[in-house]
Amino acid sequence: MASLTITPGYPLRGTISVPGDKSITHRAIILTALAEGTSRITRYCRGEDCLNTMRALQSLGVKIDESAEELQVHGQGLWGLTEPDRLVDCGNSGTGIRLLTGLLAGQDFFTVLTGDASIRRRPMGRVVKPLREMGATIAGRKGGELAPLAVTGTTLRAMTYASPVASAQIKSALLLAALFAKGTTRLSEPRLSRDHTERLFKFYGLPLKREGTTLIMEGRPSVGWTAVPELTVPGDLSAAAFFIVGATIVPGSDVMITGVGINPTRTGLLEVMNRMGADIQLLNKREEAGEPVADIRVKSAPLRGVTIGPDLIPQTIDEFPVLCVAAAVAEGETVITGAEELRVKESDRIATMATELRSMGAQITERPDGLVVQGVGHEKENGRLTATGGQSHGDHRVAMSMAIGGLTASTVSVIHDTDCIETSFPGFNHKLLELLTERH
Numbered sequence: 001m002a003s004l005t006i007t008p009g010y011p012l013r014g015t016i017s018v019p020g021d022k023s024i025t026h027r028a029i030i031l032t033a034l035a036e037g038t039s040r041i042t043r044y045c046r047g048e049d050c051l052n053t054m055r056a057l058q059s060l061g062v063k064i065d066e067s068a069e070e071l072q073v074h075g076q077g078l079w080g081l082t083e084p085d086r087l088v089d090c091g092n093s094g095t096g097i098r099l100l101t102g103l104l105a106g107q108d109f110f111t112v113l114t115g116d117a118s119i120r121r122r123p124m125g126r127v128v129k130p131l132r133e134m135g136a137t138i139a140g141r142k143g144g145e146l147a148p149l150a151v152t153g154t155t156l157r158a159m160t161y162a163s164p165v166a167s168a169q170i171k172s173a174l175l176l177a178a179l180f181a182k183g184t185t186r187l188s189e190p191r192l193s194r195d196h197t198e199r200l201f202k203f204y205g206l207p208l209k210r211e212g213t214t215l216i217m218e219g220r221p222s223v224g225w226t227a228v229p230e231l232t233v234p235g236d237l238s239a240a241a242f243f244i245v246g247a248t249i250v251p252g253s254d255v256m257i258t259g260v261g262i263n264p265t266r267t268g269l270l271e272v273m274n275r276m277g278a279d280i281q282l283l284n285k286r287e288e289a290g291e292p293v294a295d296i297r298v299k300s301a302p303l304r305g306v307t308i309g310p311d312l313i314p315q316t317i318d319e320f321p322v323l324c325v326a327a328a329v330a331e332g333e334t335v336i337t338g339a340e341e342l343r344v345k346e347s348d349r350i351a352t353m354a355t356e357l358r359s360m361g362a363q364i365t366e367r368p369d370g371l372v373v374q375g376v377g378h379e380k381e382n383g384r385l386t387a388t389g390g391q392s393h394g395d396h397r398v399a400m401s402m403a404i405g406g407l408t409a410s411t412v413s414v415i416h417d418t419d420c421i422e423t424s425f426p427g428f429n430h431k432l433l434e435l436l437t438e439r440h
């Protein structure tokens with residue numbers, strides 16, 4: 001089992017890039033696989049989660065050539081997927097298993113989807129139930145609440161559905177199902193979740209419209225879509241988040257992160273950090289594959305606690321572990337409410353972050369739907385946690401957040417069980433080391 005040793009006392013300095021966006025990579029693989037012709041997906045996320053989605057599409061009959069720089073996807077057209085001859089293993093990826101369940105519900109063959117122990121504990125009813133309303137035949141443990149899921153593809157019918165949860169995975173699974181359903185599907189969600197699927201559908205000219213808060217999707221388009229030769233995935237803001245917080249909380253830091261996606265449905269971290277007093281600049285703004293992108297420059301700054309309510313949760317959802325680290329060294333109290341979704345991520349992130357940060361000397365209290373963090377404050381303790389170790393609980397974002405927390409500790413920290421970082425950010429430790437050893 002891998003571990004990560006963090007030696008504090010060095011500022012983060014220099015220019016780096018981060019892996020391609022994980023959410024967009026999953027979607028790009030699926031949509032290029034359904035396109036007519038060959039696409040190159042460049043700067044894709046090589047994390048295990050996305051590689052599992054790539055392998056899933058390969059097992060569905062799509063030829064994909066893989067190199068470190070790009071994926072070459074030989075699209076099979078809208079109706080070109082074929083039955084796999086074995087289980088589809090989505091590994092640790094909630095996005096992978098939920099999107100693929102939606103995609104496969106309307107095919108004319110049988111598939112079984114599964115994943116690792118964490119995935120087999122996470123709720124699948126949130127996609128299975130609405131898909132069944134569209135006529136899908138899906139069986140699974142606990143009546144379809146848990147994976148493995150056995151999907152007997154069938155002819156789906158369109159539906160009108162108001163999701164009770166602001167979840168891009170639910171929305172995207174249903175949009176992919178709606179693509180193969182007869183009729184017009186209407187979807188809404190309580191708050192806007194990340195809209196990468198909508199943007200990619202639009203990029204490819206698919207018949208999707210938004211009217212107010214409702215998405216309207218015409219199923220079974222008479223013509224499919226043609227591959228766009230090159231699709232460049234923006235850098236992942238959720239990966240950049242670790243360096244944004246790290247550079248902010250370690251005095252003397254100055255970091256530039258190039259080519260990062262700044263889709264407004266993802267930038268809650270930037271908004272919260274700015275409110276906390278961070279020094280973050282967005283430079284060289286541009287657009288890539290229908291997504292806004294910028295270079296992000298971060299310099300260290302003292303932080304103060306803030307209140308984060310339900311309105312900001314969807315666009316910040318994956319950044320709460322590292323935000324808790326920022327809150328732990330800020331001046332004053334940070335209160336997070338309306339974030340109960342954190343309990344059903346790769347780990348129960350309310351419980352795991354409370355446990356781990358407490359063991360690093362932070363004052364943190366769990367609430368059913370969030371956390372209250374009492375910052376150590378720069379005046380009293382020089383913004384330092386007391387150290388010494390941490391457990392990832394098999395959760396990549398917890399592992400990387402603890403590593404960032406260790407940068408402000410008073411002694412060396414060892415973060416245990418860090419193999420999970422591979423799911424989203426291969427090479428994280430090298431990037432961090434690069435920034436810590438940069439000399440000017």
Ligand code: S3P
Pocket residue numbers: 022023024094095166167168169170172193194317318341
């Ligand atoms: C994702 C959506 C979010 C997010 C996850 C990726 C996606 O999950 O937490 O890491 O790519 O659609 P929910 O849809 O469960 O909120």
